Every structure is written in C-alpha cells, then in structure tokens.
Amino acid sequence: MTELMDWQAFALSLRLATVTTAILLAIAVPLAALLVLGRSRWLAALEALATLPMVLPPTVLGFFLLVLLGPRTAVGRGITALLGHPLAFSFNGLVVGSVIYSLPFAVQPLVAGFASVDTALVDAARLLGAGPVRLVTSILVPLARRSLLAAIVLSFLHTIGEFGVVLMLGGDIPGSTRTLSIVLYNQVENFDYAAANRTAAILLGMSVIALALIYSQAQGRLSGTGSKHSA
Amino acid sequence: MLEFSLHARRGSFQLQVECAFSSDWTVVFGPSGSGKSTLLRLLAGLDRPTRGRIALDKRTLADTAISLHLAPGRRHTALVAQQPALFPHLSVAANVAYGLRSLDRAARAARVEEMLALAGATNLAARRPQDLSGGEAQRVALARALAPAPRLLLLDEPFSALDGVASDALLERLQLWLKENQVQAVMATHDVTDALAMGAEVLFLREGRLTALGPAAQVLAAERERLTVRLQHRSD
Numbered sequence: 135m136t137e138l139m140d141w142q143a144f145a146l147s148l149r150l151a152t153v154t155t156a157i158l159l160a161i162a163v164p165l166a167a168l169l170v171l172g173r174s175r176w177l178a179a180l181e182a183l184a185t186l187p188m189v190l191p192p193t194v195l196g197f198f199l200l201v202l203l204g205p206r207t208a209v210g211r212g213i214t215a216l217l218g219h220p221l222a223f224s225f226n227g228l229v230v231g232s233v234i235y236s237l238p239f240a241v242q243p244l245v246a247g248f249a250s251v252d253t254a255l256v257d258a259a260r261l262l263g264a265g266p267v268r269l270v271t272s273i274l275v276p277l278a279r280r281s282l283l284a285a286i287v288l289s290f291l292h293t294i295g296e297f298g299v300v301l302m303l304g305g306d307i308p309g310s311t312r313t314l315s316i317v318l319y320n321q322v323e324n325f326d327y328a329a330a331n332r333t334a335a336i337l338l339g340m341s342v343i344a345l346a347l348i349y350s351q352a353q354g355r356l357s358g359t360g361s362k363h364s365a
Numbered sequence: 366m367l368e369f370s371l372h373a374r375r376g377s378f379q380l381q382v383e384c385a386f387s388s389d390w391t392v393v394f395g396p397s398g399s400g401k402s403t404l405l406r407l408l409a410g411l412d413r414p415t416r417g418r419i420a421l422d423k424r425t426l427a428d429t430a431i432s433l434h435l436a437p438g439r440r441h442t443a444l445v446a447q448q449p450a451l452f453p454h455l456s457v458a459a460n461v462a463y464g465l466r467s468l469d470r471a472a473r474a475a476r477v478e479e480m481l482a483l484a485g486a487t488n489l490a491a492r493r494p495q496d497l498s499g500g501e502a503q504r505v506a507l508a509r510a511l512a513p514a515p516r517l518l519l520l521d522e523p524f525s526a527l528d529g530v531a532s533d534a535l536l537e538r539l540q541l542w543l544k545e546n547q548v549q550a551v552m553a554t555h556d557v558t559d560a561l562a563m564g565a566e567v568l569f570l571r572e573g574r575l576t577a578l579g580p581a582a583q584v585l586a587a588e589r590e591r592l593t594v595r596l597q598h599r600s601d
Binding site for chain 1: 443
C-alpha cells in the first residue's frame with residue numbers, strides 16, 4: 135500500500151514554484167516594461183527570444199539545458215567550479231530550467247497589461263520627473279495589477295505542472311528533484327491508478343482554484359468594478 | 366528665452382520651424398493638423414526631432430548634432446494637454462504631489478495646497494480622478510504641472526472643458542502667477558478668439574511651417590477679418 139500522498143514531492147513542488155515565480159517576477163517586470171516602453175529595434179528579437187520557451191517542446195528545452203549546464207561546456211564547468219557541484223540533477227538546476235521554461239507565461243501577461251496603460255499617463259509621469267524604475271513601480275504595475283496577478287498565477291501553475299524539463303534536467307531524486315508531476319508519472323508507470331488519481335486531483339484542484347482567482351478578477355473588470363486606466 | 370530650430374517627420378506630415386521668443390506668453394495658433402501639438406511634444410521632450418536644437422534660457426535641452434536629448438523630467442518644462450491624464454489610482458492631492466519627491470512631507474503638502482488653490486481646486490484634494498468632471502480634471506492637471514516649478518509651461522488647449530467665464534478667470538490668475546514666478550508659457554490653440562483675447566505674441570503655424578510671428582493683432586488680422594465676416598453672415 136502506497137502512502138496516501140507524497141508530501142515530500144508536494145512540498146518540493148510548492149517550493150520550486152514559489153522560488154521560480156519570485157525570480158520570474160524580478161526578471162519579467164523590468165523585461166516587460168522594456169519591451170513596452172523601449173525604442174530599440176532589437177526589442178522584437180528580445181521578445182521573440184522570451185517567447186521561445188512557449189513553443190519549444192519541454193524535452194528539447196530540458197535537453198539543451200542539460201547539455202549547457204553539463205561538464206562538457208564552459209558554462210557548465212564554470213557553474214560547477216563556482217557552486218562546487220553541477221546544476222543538473224539538483225534543485226537549483228530545476229529552478230534555472232523552470233525560470234526559462236515559464237518565462238513567457240510571466241512576460242506575456244505583463245506586456246499586455248503594461249501596453250494597455252494609457253500612454254498619456256506614461257508621458258505625464260515622465261514630465262513630472264519619473265525615471266524608468268518609478269514609472270514601472272508607481273504607474274505601470276499599479277495600473278496593470280490584474281496582469282501582474284495573472285503572471286504570478288500562470289508562472290506558479292506552469293511550474294507546478296511542468297514535467298519534460300524537470301525530468302530531463304533533474305531526473306527523479308526524492309527530496310531534491312522529484313516533483314508532483316514526476317510522482318504522477320511514476321504512479322502511472324507502476325499501475326497505481328488510485329494514487330495517480332489523488333496526485334492528478336491535487337494538480338487539477340490547484341489549477342482550477344488559481345484560474346478561478348484570475349477570472350473572478352476579470353469579472354470585476356467587465357462589470358465595471360475595476361479601476362480605469364486613464365482619467 | 367526659448368529658442369528652437371526643429372525638423373520632425375510623423376508619417377507623411379513634416380514639421381519644420383525655427384523660432385526664438387522671450388515673451389511671457391506666446392500663442393501657437395493654427396488650424397487642426399498644422400503641427401501645434403507635435404511642436405509642444407518636441408519642446409517637452411516627449412518626442413525626438415529628426416534634427417534640430419532646443420534651448421531654454423541659454424540651456425540646451427536637445428541638440429541632434431551632439432546627440433543630446435534631455436529626458437522630459439529634466440527640462441524644467443511642464444505640459445498640460447487637452448486630456449488631463451490624471452493617474453486614476455491616486456487621489457487628486459497625490460496626483461499634484463507626484464512631481465514633488467524632492468520636498469519633505471510638510472513642504473510637499475503646502476505646495477499641493479498652494480497649487481490646488483491657484484487652480485481653484487482646493488475642495489477636490491481628497492477626490493479620485495474618476496469622480497471629477499472634465500473641467501475639474503483640467504484644473505487638477507494644471508495644478509500638477511505647475512507644482513514642480515517649471516521654467517516653461519506648455520499648454521495644449523488645456524481648458525477646453527471649462528466654460529468661458531471659468532476659463533477666463535483661471536487664465537487671468539494663471540498669467541499673474543506665471544509673471545510673478547518668471548515662467549514662460551506657450552499655449553497652442555486653433556481658436557482665433559482665444560488667441561486674440563490673450564493679446565500676446567502669436568506664432569502662426571500652417572501645414573507644419575511657421576508662417577508668421579508677431580503681435581496677435583498683426584499676425585491674426587486676416588483671421589479676425591474672416592471671423593467678423595462669418596459672425597456678420599450668421600447675424601444676417
């Protein structure tokens with residue numbers, strides 16, 4: 135008889151999703167602001183690069199990262215020398231993979247949200263002396279807070295549910311790289327459908343709750359209870 | 366003294382103006398699409414000219430020859446447009462205080478109060494922008510623009526939502542305040558009566574070119590004649 139629930143994998147998945155989401159926000163907010171406010175012609179290429187993980191098969195991305203972070207490349211050897219251990223098959227390696235894999239799910243909602251802010255408000259803030267940081271923190275983020283929420287929820291859920299990158303880059307090490315998705319895969323492989331049902335139900339429940347949260351916010355906007363973007 | 370020599374292209378439209386004036390109040394007059402708003406945006410630093418130079422009181426704000434383009438917030442220039450663009454998530458008082466970060470809390474509060482009083486909007490301090498009428502929002506936008514003490518005030522048909530009496534009273538107060546504080550103002554309008562009423566120096570723009578610069582009565586003589594004829598036709 136298996137345990138009712140692999141709490142270790144559950145906790146690891148939550149930890150991975152939380153750390154990944156926090157790092158993603160730190161990257162995605164300035165990146166989205168740059169994509170919306172910037173003038174360089176290279177920004178289209180940057181946006182395409184940030185969106186690439188969305189269309190790349192997860193196993194392909196996982197394989198590339200495995201090779202890049204492995205001992206055969208200068209990057210991999212440099213990281214190993216710096217950390218004292220390779221990034222592949224470690225929790226930190228999973229974080230790197232998850233950040234790259236979920237990047238478009240954080241950037242795209244923020245780009246859409248920032249782009250919807252009235253440019254007259256951005257101009258007004260710039261005229262009043264707001265630099266890029268203040269512009270983002272005092273105008274773009276508060277006015278695109280629903281997009282921020284969507285970015286947080288999508289990044290978190292996408293990381294919780296990822297499988298291909300995790301398996302390729304982290305393998306299946308209990309307490310270190312075994313996430314709920316890996317547990318579910320193992321349960322199915324062992325024909326333990328009762329346990330697989332429970333694991334899948336947890337993943338499904340988390341997704342439904344999070345999406346309900348996003349759509350309840352969207353409902354507020356449609357019924358006119360949300361804030362306007364310009365006055 | 367404001368000096369500029371600007372060339373800018375927006376799609377098929379081209380603006381090419383060269384001008385210098387030191388009067389307290391200058392009106393940029395021209396029909397819709399003549400380039401008034403484009404000119405003000407270039408002076409404010411919100412858009413970049415294709416080539417040219419802008420200097421305010423001998424301080425160069427932009428010069429394409431040396432790739433200089435001061436950020437809008439570093440030009441000591443304010444722009445009040447027809448659309449007030451108040452920050453909807455902030456109160457009126459917080460909107461006016463937005464450009465006053467360098468002041469301490471007490472000085473900031475005093476400045477906000479002073480500017481709201483000047484704009485006739487003291488009673489609006491605690492309100493949200495979405496609860497204001499168009500005219501009230503324009504008053505607050507003016508107070509917000511003046512709060513950081515600009516050297517140059519650019520007005521792009523800023524009081525279109527105010528009725529004539531309120532607009533005249535506000536303009537009178539504003540002109541007095543600008544004179545006391547030695548702030549140069551440039552106001553864009555397509556309304557010949559507004560331009561004449563100011564009695565100021567007028568810069569006449571047509572299809573992106575400067576066609577005349579001088580006293581309102583002189584530059585707008587033909588426009589005044591046309592307006593008089595139109596009014597006579599209507600009364601007949």
